[in-house]
Amino acid sequence: MVYLDANATQPLRPRSRDAIIAALAEAGNPSSVHGPGRQARRMLEDARETIARCFGSRPQDVIFTSGGTEADATAIHALRGQRRVLISAIEHDAVRAAASGVAVLPVDRSGRADLDALADCLADGVPTLVCLMLANNETGVIQPVAEAATICRRHRALLHVDAIQAAGRMPVHLAQLGAHSLAISSHKLGGPAGAGALLLSDDAPFAEPLLAGGGQERGRRGGTPPVAVIAGFAAAALDALADDLARVGALRDAAETAAEKAGGVVCGDRVHRLPNTTCLALPDVAAATQVMALDLERIAVSAGAACSSGKVQASHVLAAMGLGALAGQAIRVSLPWNTTQADIDAFIAGYARMAGRLHPALVTAGMQA
Amino acid sequence: MRIVVAMSGGVDSSVVAGLLHEAGHEVIGVTLQLYDHGAAAARKGACCAGQDIYDARRVADTLGIPHYVIDAEKRFAAAVIADFADAYASGETPVPCIRCNETVKFSDLTALARDLGAERLATGHYVRRIDGPGGPELHRASDPARDQSWFLFATTRAQLALCAFPLGDMPDKRQVRGIAHRLGLDVAEKPDSQDICFVPSGAYTDVVAKLRPDALLAGDIVAADGQVVGSHDGIARYTVGQGKRLGSAAMIGGQRQVVIATDPGRRRVIVGPRESGTRDIQLRQVNWLIEAPGEAIRCAVKLRAHEPPRSATVNSAEGTTIVQLDQPALPAPGQACVFYQGDRILGGGVITRSAARSVSNSLTTPAP
Numbered sequence: 189m190v191y192l193d194a195n196a197t198q199p200l201r202p203r204s205r206d207a208i209i210a211a212l213a214e215a216g217n218p219s220s221v222h223g224p225g226r227q228a229r230r231m232l233e234d235a236r237e238t239i240a241r242c243f244g245s246r247p248q249d250v251i252f253t254s255g256g257t258e259a260d261a262t263a264i265h266a267l268r269g270q271r272r273v274l275i276s277a278i279e280h281d282a283v284r285a286a287a288s289g290v291a292v293l294p295v296d297r298s299g300r301a302d303l304d305a306l307a308d309c310l311a312d313g314v315p316t317l318v319c320l321m322l323a324n325n326e327t328g329v330i331q332p333v334a335e336a337a338t339i340c341r342r343h344r345a346l347l348h349v350d351a352i353q354a355a356g357r358m359p360v361h362l363a364q365l366g367a368h369s370l371a372i373s374s375h376k377l378g379g380p381a382g383a384g385a386l387l388l389s390d391d392a393p394f395a396e397p398l399l400a401g402g403g404q405e406r407g408r409r410g411g412t413p414p415v416a417v418i419a420g421f422a423a424a425a426l427d428a429l430a431d432d433l434a435r436v437g438a439l440r441d442a443a444e445t446a447a448e449k450a451g452g453v454v455c456g457d458r459v460h461r462l463p464n465t466t467c468l469a470l471p472d473v474a475a476a477t478q479v480m481a482l483d484l485e486r487i488a489v490s491a492g493a494a495c496s497s498g499k500v501q502a503s504h505v506l507a508a509m510g511l512g513a514l515a516g517q518a519i520r521v522s523l524p525w526n527t528t529q530a531d532i533d534a535f536i537a538g539y540a541r542m543a544g545r546l547h548p549a550l551v552t553a554g555m556q557a
Numbered sequence: 558m559r560i561v562v563a564m565s566g567g568v569d570s571s572v573v574a575g576l577l578h579e580a581g582h583e584v585i586g587v588t589l590q591l592y593d594h595g596a597a598a599a600r601k602g603a604c605c606a607g608q609d610i611y612d613a614r615r616v617a618d619t620l621g622i623p624h625y626v627i628d629a630e631k632r633f634a635a636a637v638i639a640d641f642a643d644a645y646a647s648g649e650t651p652v653p654c655i656r657c658n659e660t661v662k663f664s665d666l667t668a669l670a671r672d673l674g675a676e677r678l679a680t681g682h683y684v685r686r687i688d689g690p691g692g693p694e695l696h697r698a699s700d701p702a703r704d705q706s707w708f709l710f711a712t713t714r715a716q717l718a719l720c721a722f723p724l725g726d727m728p729d730k731r732q733v734r735g736i737a738h739r740l741g742l743d744v745a746e747k748p749d750s751q752d753i754c755f756v757p758s759g760a761y762t763d764v765v766a767k768l769r770p771d772a773l774l775a776g777d778i779v780a781a782d783g784q785v786v787g788s789h790d791g792i793a794r795y796t797v798g799q800g801k802r803l804g805s806a807a808m809i810g811g812q813r814q815v816v817i818a819t820d821p822g823r824r825r826v827i828v829g830p831r832e833s834g835t836r837d838i839q840l841r842q843v844n845w846l847i848e849a850p851g852e853a854i855r856c857a858v859k860l861r862a863h864e865p866p867r868s869a870t871v872n873s874a875e876g877t878t879i880v881q882l883d884q885p886a887l888p889a890p891g892q893a894c895v896f897y898q899g900d901r902i903l904g905g906g907v908i909t910r911s912a913a914r915s916v917s918n919s920l921t922t923p924a925p
Contacts, residue, residue, distance in 0.1 A: 477672050480625050484585070484673060501628060546672055 190487045190534045192443075194376075194464055194524035195325050195353055200420075201378040201525065207423035208380060211416035218415060219404060228415050235415075235422035242425045243351070243372060244361030245387040251408045252418055255384040256352040256373030257282040258398070260319075262386050262409065263348040263369045265398045268317050271346065274309060275319040276301045276331070277508035282371075283319050283350055293320070298457035299329035299509045306336060310343035317346045322354035322365075326505045326520050327456035328465025330358065337366035346392070352376050352384075356428035356525070357436075357462045368392040372425075374417065378525050379424030382417045428525065436523050437463030439532045443521060444468070446536040450543040455506055455518050464527075469511070469518035473546045475503075478519050481546065485538035491519045559583040560677040560721070561670040563662065564616065564624065566609030568737050568744045569681030571616040573723050575740040577679060578620050585673060586617040586624035587666060591633040591657070592755045612744050619742060627669065629661050636660035638755055642768035645793035648819035648910060649891025652708070652862070653753055655907075659711035659842075667716045677721045684709055685725030685900075686717065693717045695846050697900040698725045707862050710895040710905030711844045765793045776824030778806040781817070786828065792819045795826045797889035803828060817887060834885030840878040840894055840906030847903050849873060857897045860888045860908070866897055878906055 191199065211231055216224030218232045233247070240247040253259045260282040264273065273290040275283055278299065291309065294302050301320055310316060318340050323330045333349055340347040347367040351360045356377030362370045368389045375381035386409075388394065394408060401410015444454060444466045455467040470478055475491035482489050491503070506515035521535070562574040564586040578584045588610050610626055617624030637657045644651035663678075670678040683698035684706045695717060698704040703724075712720070727733050730749075737745035756764055766773050773791030780786045787806030789795065794802055799816045806828050807814055814828040838860075850873060857866035858880055868883040880894055888894065888908045895905035 473672075476625070476627060477669065480585075480623075480669075481673055483623060483625075545674060 190531045190538075192521050192523055192527070192531065192535060193488045193490050194527075195328075195520060195522035196490055197375045197381065198356075198378040198524045199526055200380060201424045201427045203427045204379045204420040204424035208416045208420035211419040214415070216415075217412055219402070219412065231415050231419050232413055235418045238422035238426055239372070239385050240387070242360075242429060243355065243370060243385075243387055244363040244365075245370070246390060248406070249388040249390065249392075251386045251388070251405045252413050253384045253386055253409055254382060254411075256280075256350070256371055256376065257384075259352075259371035259373070259384040259386040260348075260350055261286040262398045263371060264317065264319065266394045266396060266408070267346050267348060267369060267392065269315075269393065269395045271315045271317040273317050273319065274306075274345075276321065278324050278326075278505045279319055279321055280325055280350060280352070282352075283321070283348075287319060293318070295508050297510050298460075299324060299327045299455070299505070300457055300460065301331050301336065303332055303335055303339060307339050307343075310339065310345050313343070315345070316340075316343070317348060319348045319350065321350040321352075322360065322370075323351075323358065323462050323465075324456075324505060325353045326503055326518075327467040327509075328353070328462035328522070329456045330354070330460040330462065332460075333365050333367060341366060353462065353465075356425065356431070357433065357464050362387050362389060374421035374424060377424050377428045379421040380417050382414055383421040385421070431525050433463045436525070436527060439527055439529065440464055440466055440521075440523055443523075443532050443535050443539075447521075447539050447543075450540045451547055452539070452543070453514065455511060455514065456509065464523040466521050467506070467518050468521060469506075469514040470543060470547060471514065471517060473517055473543075475517055475519055477546065478517075478542060481542045482519070482538055485541065487535055487538045489519050489521050558677060559585065559673070559675045560679050561585045561587055561666065561673060561675045563666050563678065563680045564588050564613040565681065565750070566612035566616070566744070567681065567750055568734060568742070568747050569683075569724055571613070571681075571742050571744050572733050572736050572740070573679050573681045574616065574622065575620055575742060576723055576736065578622055579740070584620070584622045585675065586613060586620075586622055587627060587669060588613045588624070589627050589629045589633075589662065589665065591629055591661065592638065593630060612747070616742050616744060620740070627665065629665055632665075633657065633661050633755075638764065639768060641753075641761075642765045642772065644891050645765045646769040646772035646821060648792055648821040650796040650889045651891045652893055653755075654708050655711055655893055658709060663712055663716045663720075667719050670719060676719075678716075678719050679721040679723060681724055682709060682722050683724050683727070684722050686720060686722050687901075691847070693720075695902040696725070697897070697902070698727075700727060700729050703727075703730060706897075706902050707859055707893060707895050707905075710846070710893060710902055711842070712846070713844065714846060717846065762791070762793055769793070772821075774824055776826065778803060778826045778828055780806075780809060780814075781827070781829045781833070786814075789826045792821055792824060792826055795819060798887040800831075815887065831887075834887050836882045836885050838880040838882065838888050838894055839909045839911045840880060841909050843873065843878045843904065843906035845873075845904035849904075854896075854903070856903055858882070858905075859893075859895045859897065860886060861892055869896075871896055 216228030218229035236250045237247045240250050264286040273287045276293045348369045349367040350371045352373045355372045370387040372385045374383040397408045399410045452468040479491045502516040560582045564570045641651050641653045682705045683703035685696040687694045697706045772793035777785045778787035787804050795816050812830045815831045817829040818827040853872045858869045859866045870881045872879045890910040896903040
């Protein structure tokens with residue numbers, strides 16, 4: 189199987205697996221006062237320091253959660269208070285669901301948030317929490333978050349950044365971005381599923397936890413933390429810093445160029461983009477059909493947002509970009525950290541076969557172009 | 558052979574997938590999501606997919622075959638559910654399963670099968686495909702109790718060429734369940750699906766009421782001469798041939814009455830003795846599974862899913878198809894009239910309201 193669905197989940201990094209296995213050998217609850225408890229606490233705090241260092245916050249401002257969805261939900265719940273919530277049109281469902289009934293910030297055709305609209309919206313002085321993702325999960329398009337943070341701070345608004353897809357695929361530094369909070373997920377960067385983190389700036393408010401429970405995480409997230417999973421998360425984050433992103437980008441570009449020759453159309457900004465992601469539309473061919481046809485070629489890609497039934501729905505991200513019918517005809521190809529040239533060769537061949545069968549006219553046109 | 562199997566999550570299509578997989582074919586399971594199950598069951602937060610899609614996935618997991626869910630919600634809502642309500646509002650009695658087979662199921666899945674490079678689309682329908690000298694033919698199932706051929710008359714010849722119906726030769730359902738047990742499928746004892754899939758509560762009028770409340774407005778029940786003989790609570794509750802729900806109009810002059818027509822414009826239900834009827838039926842949306850005949854043909858026709866065939870002559874000329882029954886009957890507009898020759902399905906069409914014209918004309922404009 190050629191796995192090109194990193195934005196859904198990444199293969200586990202060997203260093204992460206080693207860290208998990210080592211931590212699983214210990215039997216302590218980090219809240220306990222005895223020796224095993226102290227040992228567990230030490231592993232947890234080591235992981236916290238690693239995550240803080242990797243993503244630009246202080247250790248005491250790192251809250252471990254069950255994953256990215258909970259990190260986003262916690263941020264919105266804790267930072268919102270009496271504030272109005274404004275989210276971009278391309279936010280992930282984790283943000284959309286947590287911030288129900290809110291104003292929406294439009295994006296342009298390239299998939300980048302409209303900062304003029306943001307400034308206009310904040311000009312009324314109403315206290316606001318803005319949610320803007322760092323990189324989009326479907327297109328990989330990187331958002332102008334630092335600029336947005338400047339605008340937000342000028343208007344005394346708060347900014348929460350969903351960096352779940354960005355982490356591990358580009359430098360992510362909360363303090364440098366100037367935002368108030370940042371959500372990260374372990375499995376999106378090659379750690380195990382089951383852990384995530386919400387990082388806060390040193391001036392971020394925190395009204396109340398989503399889950400109070402036993403007061404863990406300095407009272408900001410109840411529940412015994414899964415120490416082994418979190419140890420694997422930290423090891424993966426550290427390992428990801430050493431990734432050769434230029435290598436991944438070159439492989440992505442090769443795949444993309446070949447797909448365009450076969451009739452594919454790249455959706456979104458190609459400059460401000462994660463190196464591992466491309467969103468490829470094949471005009472007049474339903475995205476679901478493309479995903480199935482490639483799966484039968486043993487190539488794993490995805491389309492839109494799959495709901496729990498597995499049905500593929502038209503992408504709200506691409507629709508917000510004004511792509512019309514193409515929104516239902518685009519697949520997401522996202523390269524994991526361990527993608528090989530052989531994987532890309534197989535994708536190129538499989539994509540050409542698929543396009544040739546589903547859309548012979550496009551292939552002919554592409555060849556002539 | 559690469560074969561797409563339409564899997565509903567029920568025992569029949571699960572067994573089809575299992576048998577074809579066992580025979581060594583490359584089986585691809587596909588389930589159409591036709592409606593939002595959570596919304597249909599009026600359970601807030603319930604998954605849109607519901608138990609049937611879950612069951613289909615688990616069967617595919619058990620067999621070790623790929624399985625995909627296709628979103629056909631929007632088109633099903635427009636082509637089947639809205640049409641269902643509109644038909645009732647216009648005084649017809651629709652058959653949503655035929656409409657779905659015609660507009661969603663077979664069109665989507667045969668197209669998908671081709672797109673995926675499959676050589677066959679297999680379904681769990683009880684009907685037989687027999688390859689004759691003139692190409693593939695559609696025949697009744699071996700088990701008359703299970704035969705679903707009436708619901709499949711609208712399958713086009715191009716679609717039929719791609720279709721396989723492995724259960725058409727099964728002697729009975731018990732054998733199908735036996736195979737499911739042998740294959741270790743959890744759905745082996747799952748009850749047969751009932752009624753209309755998008756009406757889980759069984760009250761089809763709830764669906765009609767939501768989309769076409771006008772079809773459930775009260776009105777008069779009138780006799781053949783136009784005289785008001787009772788009242789009704791919505792023409793959507795009545796179908797031609799029905800003897801129930803007539804209240805005081807059920808018996809007139811010592812004769813049991815049935816619905817012989819509806820008049821949606823005046824919100825009237827028209828009753829008459831069961832013996833009244835028509836010989837001529839005009840059809841629309843006619844589909845032929847043989848070369849469209851240039852002349853009248855003698856055959857048997859079935860006017861309802863569960864009713865014995867009747868002898869008739871089918872005249873098809875210049876886009877108009879008229880069926881002449883040997884004996885008068887009470888065909889219900891919106892239902893199908895399917896043509897048979899022995900076990901073979903020749904074609905069929907949808908019964909139009911003008912079928913009842915000979916009756917209703919004399920009713921709505923009483924002779925001076």
